[in-house]
Amino acid sequence: MTASRAAAVLAGLAVLTLPVAAQAHRMWMVPSSTVLSGTDAWVTVDAAVSNTLFFPDHVPMRLNGLQVIGPDGAVANPENPATGKYRSTFDVHMTKPGTYKITTANEGLMASWKDGTETKRWRGSVTDFATAVPQGAPELKVTANQRRLETFVTLGAPTTDALKPTGKGLELEPVTHPNDLVAGEAAKFRLLLDGKPASGVEVEVIPGGARYRKSPGEIKATTGADGVFQVTWPEAGMYWMEAEVRGGAGPVPGSERNAGYVATFEVLPD
Structure with missing residues (x-):
């Protein structure tokens, strides 16, 4: 592995496990199309972690754990995956009518503790934690980070089987179909945490094209007691959505x- 490739891998892993609010960079996937007609179609997806939204200028997104969930709920692998200097790309072959969810979920632990006067730090999986981190170490602090990244494409009429939540981590349960978003209209979504409504969660929505605007044009919403929030799209285009829940017990004591x-959504003209 070259030095530049190793640096990109480490930077990508760091972004995956950092708390959302602390990140200076944004991770995203953007499909070439989100609504298609016919009985057989392809989309190409760009995936990156960037300083400027939807412009690959930092590191590529790693494709580990990437899944394509088809209209029947079956899981398929993306085709023709490739990772370059600034972005990754892959294809999704849509052979069945309906909605496909393109998703990747990552989780990991960060730990710090005192060893004499030195502060030790570790980053890794739940599986490796018990052998890598001394239990009962002085000033031991452990943070579990879960992150889910998604986008959606539909061939023909929209369906909902692929949209079913897994019940793990923070997830989006669409009330309005994610491929039925129109400029000037309100859309509703529900956030779930481990399958239950996540109330009081702040959601940030940013339209693409921020590279050419003086301000990002962000939209903010907060979930209600039922986990539902609403967004009215000011104009057509690609949008990036982010939410975070901090605190609560993690997977290790x-x-x-x-x-x-x-998530990334496409909003169509009215």
Whole structure:
């Protein structure tokens, strides 16, 4: 592995496990199309972690754990995956009518503790935690980070089987179909945490094209007691959505959890 490739891998892993609110960079997937007609179609998806939204200028998104969930709920692998200097790309072959969810979920632990006067730090999986981190170490702090990233494409009429939540981490349960978003109209979504409504969660929505605007043009909403929030789209285009829940018990004793959700949507003209 070259030095530049190793640096990109480490940077990508760091973004996956950092708390959402602390990130200076944004991770995203953008499909070439989100609504298609016919009985057989392809979309190409760009995936990156960037300083400027939807412009690959930092590191590529790693494709580990990437899944395509078809209209029947079956899981398929993306085709023709490739990772370059600034972005990854892959294809999705749509052979069945309906909605496809393109998703990747990552989780990991960060730990710090005192070893004499030195502060030790570790980053890794729940599986490796018990052998890598000394239990009962002085000033031991453990944070569990979960992040889910999604986008949606539909061939023909929209369907909902692919949209079913897994019940793990922070997830989006659409009330309005994610491929039925129109400029000037309100859309409703529900956030779930481990399958239950996540109330009081702040959601940030940013339209694409921020590179050419003086301000990002962000839209903010907060979920109600039922986990539902509403967004009225000011204009057509691609939008990036992010939400985070911080705190609560993590998967190992004494750990705290940060759960993040990110999605990309296309809003069509009215």
